[in-house]
Amino acid sequence: MMVLRESIIMKIHYGTALGALFLTVIHIMMRLTQDFHESLEYENVIANYESVGYAILLELLLILISVHGFNGLRVILLEMNQGPTYEKLVTIGCLAGMAALIAYGSRTIIMTNMGML
Amino acid sequence: MATIHPKLSDELSQTVVSSTKSVKIKIKRSNPNVNSEQKFDDFVVPIEKWTTVLDVLLDVKSHLDHSVGVRYSCRQASCGSCGMKINGKPGLACFTKISELDSDTVTVEPMDNYPVVRDLAVNMDRMINNHKKVMPYVIREDSEIDAESGIREFLQSPENVDKYIQFSSCIKCGLCNSACPTMAMDKTFVGPQALAQAYRYIADDRDKGKNKRLKVIDESHGIWRCHFAGSCSQVCPKGVDPAMGIQLLRGYLLGIRD
Numbered sequence: 001m002m003v004l005r006e007s008i009i010m011k012i013h014y015g016t017a018l019g020a021l022f023l024t025v026i027h028i029m030m031r032l033t034q035d036f037h038e039s040l041e042y043e044n045v046i047a048n049y050e051s052v053g054y055a056i057l058l059e060l061l062l063i064l065i066s067v068h069g070f071n072g073l074r075v076i077l078l079e080m081n082q083g084p085t086y087e088k089l090v091t092i093g094c095l096a097g098m099a100a101l102i103a104y105g106s107r108t109i110i111m112t113n114m115g116m117l
Numbered sequence: 118m119a120t121i122h123p124k125l126s127d128e129l130s131q132t133v134v135s136s137t138k139s140v141k142i143k144i145k146r147s148n149p150n151v152n153s154e155q156k157f158d159d160f161v162v163p164i165e166k167w168t169t170v171l172d173v174l175l176d177v178k179s180h181l182d183h184s185v186g187v188r189y190s191c192r193q194a195s196c197g198s199c200g201m202k203i204n205g206k207p208g209l210a211c212f213t214k215i216s217e218l219d220s221d222t223v224t225v226e227p228m229d230n231y232p233v234v235r236d237l238a239v240n241m242d243r244m245i246n247n248h249k250k251v252m253p254y255v256i257r258e259d260s261e262i263d264a265e266s267g268i269r270e271f272l273q274s275p276e277n278v279d280k281y282i283q284f285s286s287c288i289k290c291g292l293c294n295s296a297c298p299t300m301a302m303d304k305t306f307v308g309p310q311a312l313a314q315a316y317r318y319i320a321d322d323r324d325k326g327k328n329k330r331l332k333v334i335d336e337s338h339g340i341w342r343c344h345f346a347g348s349c350s351q352v353c354p355k356g357v358d359p360a361m362g363i364q365l366l367r368g369y370l371l372g373i374r375d
């Protein structure tokens with residue numbers, strides 16, 4: 001099942017990897033603004049989510065890693081087995097997993113940001 | 118000895134007399150057309166400094182067991198027929214000297230990633246078909262034979278030759294495909310041999326088939342299933358470096374070369 005040309009998918013794969021690398025650097029640098037153990041304290045975690053800028057960073061990271069990770073999984077599965085039905089299932093399964101993870105993660109980010117948690 | 122040509126008999130006796138060393142060769146035997154049995158047969162054969170693995174196999178065939186199945190032709194690393202696994206590593210039997218293996222026992226097995234026909238001979242259809250798929254010839258609308266001017270040449274600069282000459286040394290031995298981990302997993306992967314040849318013709322400026330060829334390799338079991346293991350280039354006996362060809366081809370598809 002060819003949804004996109006493979007070279008376009010792989011450009012997305014490499015692009016999401018680079019984007020995630022960049023955002024992870026910012027994410028880790030933000031940890032340096034406080035003591036290491038404070039990062040995991042309840043109030044600080046909630047405060048992070050409630051800051052709109054940081055919530056956007058988390059949302060982008062979620063999207064980039066979900067797209068990259070599930071496409072990577074698709075690649076592994078395509079190499080483990082071949083056949084038209086199997087490959088169609090792999091593509092649909094990975095797209096569904098990607099969408100579900102983004103939806104569930106976004107729900108957490110948005111609800112926490114809006115003070116609903 | 119009267120029936121043997123005098124020169125041949127000299128040669129035969131000379132080989133035996135001058136040999137002081139010998140090697141034990143373990144040959145993997147199987148015949149999937151008959152049954153699923155696999156075994157190793159051992160033979161001890163005299164060797165010289167220059168004896169190759171193929172020489173040893175032919176010695177076994179001449180004097181000890183003529184039923185050993187092995188494919189060969191040129192005996193000089195040109196025809197690509199004698200690829201096999203020698204002490205676990207893919208290599209050409211005619212291009213591997215026993216002396217360079219540094220071992221008293223040499224084990225030979227058929228190449229991985231190909232179905233065995235018998236003993237050391239494998240079926241190379243998959244490689245040949247993938248090679249054909251990438252259109253390994255110069256593609257263009259016009260012809261070297263012209264109605265008006267007769268025969269003309271498609272000229273090419275030495276600079277352009279430099280871009281692909283290394284890749285045109287491929288003898289289709291298939292060793293690269295047998296060393297490739299993706300070939301082992303993905304039975305529809307196009308493989309390093311065909312990808313290196315796709316690069317060879319795309320880089321040739323007489324060729325106009327770039328887009329056609331890129332389309333063939335840009336699919337879910339094409340070029341992107343290479344994960345940079347580099348084992349193809351490690352085993353290539355002709356210095357082709359298919360792994361580099363693959364990265365250069367990727368450049369076209371990522372838009373960083375044209």
Ligand code: HEM
Pocket residue numbers: 014017018020021024065068069070071072073075076343344345
């Ligand atoms: C931000 C840092 C990351 C970078 C720079 C990165 C880079 C890459 C690259 C270049 C590939 C292609 C490798 C190949 O074709 O052989 C790849 C594959 C893959 N990545 Fe990532 N990645 C990162 C993070 C992640 C994360 C967090 C996950 C999991 C959620 C992940 C999952 C995968 C998977 C499953 C593959 C497929 C395996 C493969 O092709 O070898 N990656 N990654």
Ligand code: SF4
Pocket residue numbers: 286287288289290291292293294309310313349352353354355356357358359
């Ligand atoms: S690229 Fe090298 S190893 Fe592969 S088929 Fe050609 S000559 Fe043999």
Ligand code: FES
Pocket residue numbers: 189190191192193194195196197198199200209210211212
């Ligand atoms: S016999 Fe021709 S390459 Fe070895």
